[in-house]
Amino acid sequence: QKEVEQDPGPLSVPEGAIVSLNCTYSNSAFQYFMWYRQYSRKGPELLMYTYSSGNKEDGRFTAQVDKSSKYISLFIRDSQPSDSATYLCAMTGTNTPLVFGKGTRLSVIA
Amino acid sequence: DTAVSQTPKYLVTQMGNDKSIKCEQNLGHDTMYWYKQDSKKFLKIMFSYNNKELIINETVPNRFSPKSPDKAHLNLHINSLELGDSAVYFCASSEGLTQETQYFGPGTRLLVL
Numbered sequence: 001q002k003e004v005e006q007d008p009g010p011l012s013v014p015e016g017a018i019v020s021l022n023c024t025y026s027n028s029a030f031q032y033f034m035w036y037r038q039y040s041r042k043g044p045e046l047l048m049y050t051y052s053s054g055n056k057e058d059g060r061f062t063a064q065v066d067k068s069s070k071y072i073s074l075f076i077r078d079s080q081p082s083d084s085a086t087y088l089c090a091m092t093g094t095n096t097p098l099v100f101g102k103g104t105r106l107s108v109i110a
Numbered sequence: 111d112t113a114v115s116q117t118p119k120y121l122v123t124q125m126g127n128d129k130s131i132k133c134e135q136n137l138g139h140d141t142m143y144w145y146k147q148d149s150k151k152f153l154k155i156m157f158s159y160n161n162k163e164l165i166i167n168e169t170v171p172n173r174f175s176p177k178s179p180d181k182a183h184l185n186l187h188i189n190s191l192e193l194g195d196s197a198v199y200f201c202a203s204s205e206g207l208t209q210e211t212q213y214f215g216p217g218t219r220l221l222v223l
Contacts, residue, residue, distance in 0.1 A: 008151075032210040043114075043200050043214030044153070051210075086151060097166050098209045100153040 003027055006089055006101030015110050019076040023089035023101045026070065030091040030099075033065050035074045038086045038103065047087075048074065079108045113137050114215035116201050122221045123191055130187045131218045133201030141165075141207060142184035144176060145200040147217070153200070159184050160207055191222045 006023045013019055021035075032051055036044035048063040050056045050072075056063045062075040072091075076083055089101040114135045123129055135142060143166075144156045158166035162178040173189045188195060201215040 034210060036214075041217075043202075043216050045214065046211055049210050088153065092209045097155050097158070097168065098212070099155075103151050103153075 004091060004099050004101045007104055008102050010105040010107060012107045012109060013079055015079060015081060015108055017079050019079050019106060020073060021087050021104050022071060022073040024071050025091060029093040029096050031093045032091060033072050034090040035063055036088040036090060038088060044088055081108050081110045084108050114201055114203055114213050116215040116218050118218060120219050124223055125191055125193060127191050128189045129191060130185055131199055132185045133215055134183050135203040137203055137213060139203035139205050140181055141204045143202040144186050145202060147198040147200060193222050196220055196222045
């Protein structure tokens with residue numbers, strides 16, 4: 001089993017839809033969970049950062065972590081065409097290098 | 111001002127050549143990283159330096175040698191380039207040893223012919 005699993009998509013949704021992106025992982029040492037957004041031909045940029053289990057909200061974005069299930073999610077409400085990008089989950093722990101998922105390509109159609 | 115910058119943006123070269131990629135950050139961060147993103151968009155860490163000292167060295171061929179002249183710069187030198195080295199190389203930085211909040215550069219697209 002790979003350390004971090006993420007469905008590569010592509011995922012195509014109409015403008016205004018709620019988008020759900022998720023990752024599963026196998027390493028119990030992971031404590032910090034991040035979501036990065038990467039536009040085409042650009043570097044990844046940090047969207048959300050969560051420590052341990054729980055929810056975190058930032059505008060239209062909500063990150064959820066369920067450590068018992070080793071499952072993390074990113075929800076995007078009222079999706080916009082400008083949200084079209086690849087979304088990468090990433091995770092790390094004490095003395096554990098940052099590991100990225102393979103990314104999910106999202107297209108929001110106007 | 112660009113927080114993390116890389117040069118060059120594009121690099122096309124022949125197999126067997128030696129090339130370098132430079133990275134600079136003006137965020138005052140202590141830790142810098144090199145990542146490789148392959149054609150399938152998988153992003154994998156290669157090296158990490160904290161205050162000019164190597165702290166992460168993943169399984170990378172020893173043809174790849176990072177050099178950190180000061181904590182604001184981390185360069186990557188690649189000897190005897192191979193076709194499989196073609197990828198996008200990203201530099202990143204973070205404050206202290208925290209890996210959670212990393213700032214990435216725009217990437218260097220390397221194509222080995």
